[in-house]
Amino acid sequence: MSTQIIDLLKKLRHEALARGLKAMIYYHEEDSYLMRFANSAISLNTNEHLVRLDMLAFEDRRQVSYSIIVDPADFATMLEGLDKLTEMLPHAEPLSYDPTFPVYAGDVVDERAYDPALAALTNQERLDYFNTLAQALESADVKLSGIFSSGTTTTAQINTANEHTQLFRATDAQITAVLSSESLKWEVNAEQSAQKKSDLDAAALHADLALLVKHYQEDPAVQLPVGKYTVVLGPAATAELSSMMAGYAMDGAAYKQGYSFLKEEDQGKLIFSEKISFVDDPDQVELYAESHDQYGMQRKKFALIDRGKFGSFMWSQDAADEFGKTPTGHNVDHFSAVMSAGEMPVGSLSELLEMERDEDILYIPYIHYMNVVNPTQGMVTGSSRFGALYLTKEGGVQVPYNVRLTQKFTDFFGERVVWMSQKQVAYNNSSSYGRRNPSALLLPRFICVKGIEISHSNPSY
């Protein structure tokens, strides 16, 4: 299969050269499966097999691109794409800077993140997994929802500079299971990320869900007063916050557009908690890491935060070209970020509930619909969802209605960090808008932060 893809790219390269094009050609193939659950039934069972080609052509400072979803056997349509580029190129407006054209130093095949067993997962296995995780937890009132999304993503690149190619293949699975009360409208969830079939562990999700359902059914529900709380964030909440912070505040182009609370002079300064390091690590196979970026640059560990000090902005090739910076190997569909572990030996929800505490703790596993209120302040807002718990210092557990947090990134990841778990977990934050692009972060199981302001508290579920 890889040979066929490489052969196709080489044929297209030949045709591009024949047309006098200076071109980059990207191949994306997805084999996607998604079983969706709602109201304790399978509400949708779907799969899509799609091949996309992105073709970019350059002439001096002009650049144009053409993208197609195409039948892989339909070479004539692909050639029409090259003809389209030829037609478009003279009409492009020249850039004010010289765009770099990649020259691959050698062939790259990176299939570290590919697991044939996960790629071959069957419908029956997906259904069995969900039946196991929900076993004995559903009732006339408590309903199961969720997704089991899995698939294989293959990307490959060539350009007219030489015949070298790059090919990457990964398998991924993203599982979200929700149990909700139809009458009371509470909802709890458990999630799992998998890069290989052996990562799948329905029993672990069952244990998390069982514990949460027990508390939501047995413990008192409360409307928390607005004010400041010591908050423990679960991996979904940490993933949402840290990936949004990286995307807005640590990307060079976004910074130049005014979307960052960080400045270039902040590089090397202590901005965050000294407990936190946050590194883009291309060795993390379980995060679907890729060894090279699309410009052929070998990716290396890249510190966004190093023991609290802001490391550096990520510069894509285009932004580096425009602003006179050195590219950082971030022309990738996703990065592979790792947040450092801490020292607290609390690695599961049951351990969090059992740990001794001398103050009340609000556990927020998930932040729903987060958005940036003020980018230059790094101010975000969102609401708790999916299984928040209020752990009283006396050892009791209450179930809080959802609350809204409107805080700065540095409120979550700055000096207010109290402790972080020793245990790290992979959190799959893939979005299935558009083409398949598996992405995940490796994060502490819990992060405890004091002084988080709750600005609104729902009066009911």
Add this chain to the structure above:
Amino acid sequence: MKETIRKQLDRLRAKGAHYVDTRWYPYEDSNFLFMWNGNLKANNASSQSGLGVRVLYNGAWGFCASSDLSNLEAIYEKAFDNAKIASERVTFPVRLAEKDAIVGRFDSPNQIDPFTIGLDEKVAFLKKMDDALNQPGVAQRTSMVEFVRKQIIFMDSEGSEIEKNIIEVFPNIRAVGIDKDGGMQQLTYAPGRTGATRGWESIDEADFLKNAERLVTELNQLLAAEDAPSGKMSVILLPGIMFLQTHETIGHALELDRILGYELSFAGGSFVRLEDFGKLRYGSEKLTVRANALEPNTPGSFGFDDDGVPAQDNLLIDKGILVGAVTGRQMVEEANAKAKKQIFAGSSGANRATSFYRVPIERMTNINIDPGNDGSLEDIIANTEYGLILDGDKSWSIGSNREQFHFACNIGWLVQDGQKKQVVKNPTYRGETLPFYNSLSAVGDKSTWHVHYVENCGKGAPNQIMQLGHGIPVCRFDNVQVGE
């Protein structure tokens, strides 16, 4: 091709499928141009074609899509197999509301196909906008245009055969500056749809130039402005933010699949319950809302939905009382059965998919608020003691059941004693949906009413981006929490 599709539909019916449909996209073309500070950063064309097959078997859905049409039978077989395994876990067997078998056609109204316009002319438009925005105080400026042209052939096992030819045009400009306190401020302009068509002719260059000048003027006022006040006060929401308020807290809240729990694992649910229809006071008597897929000039009008149901104009909220929802064939049957009475007479024609490779789900059409009787914007300001005029969608965050929300706007103006005063920056407001709409105290007349399009509404798993519209007047709400 149609004959081949018809044979496959018949073949699966003969194998035991209860219903089968196909959306074949012979083509979907798009063209996206984006200029940032004079640099044409994107000059992209794209094209896709393929086919999606939906099969209902023993009360469960299966779906399969592919761009490889060399073995159509395999695509239909896979969709059928997917439905068969799904039928092993059914709690409420899917039934589809009745509809007529329709042989029809829809062509979106347009005078000039934007794909017949040369790239030079499109780039020249962006350059003009870029030049117009290149003024003191503007640190970053962007202009973009996106054009979409697609043909969809819908066929189902009930005998429908519908052809849709749709063209959309999405232009906007943006100016960004750094204020006196080092904060980023931005203003955007995407034109309301005033004409009856939606082709290249809907881009009014003179209107864009006028608004580019307005953006520069207002941006410079923002750069010198003080922060908006905080506290409880009236807010006058211009259509540039009221469309999003409506979208998030009326439109999404009234999607019947959300109400029935079909989005709980991702987008969320709704605070609305089936027993609320016909009874719930959603807002004050000034609030009348409709889902009108018959507006000619917005992407929320598409002739027939992806169930093959004709477009409609339906009331959702009548003088403050909840009366309708955004529905497709499956959900109305389930809602009526669960409520043990007929709440919905039939599908409202709002089941849509974003592409051939996604399955249709309940999507907003044009969720419009009827104009009111409280006069012009100036009349509403004159009748406001203290508050803020707000415009622009800077950020939005909504509770998972759409029960509460937080919005940040691009710009505000203070109103004191019936007069519009100075510009204020960084305005935000938040509230709970029902108390908020029940505090609606003024609705502007037709002079304040604009149709806004939304080109990026996300929902569903796998995720789908959808385009739609909102016809919105100026609205005033009282006693709103501002500035948190």
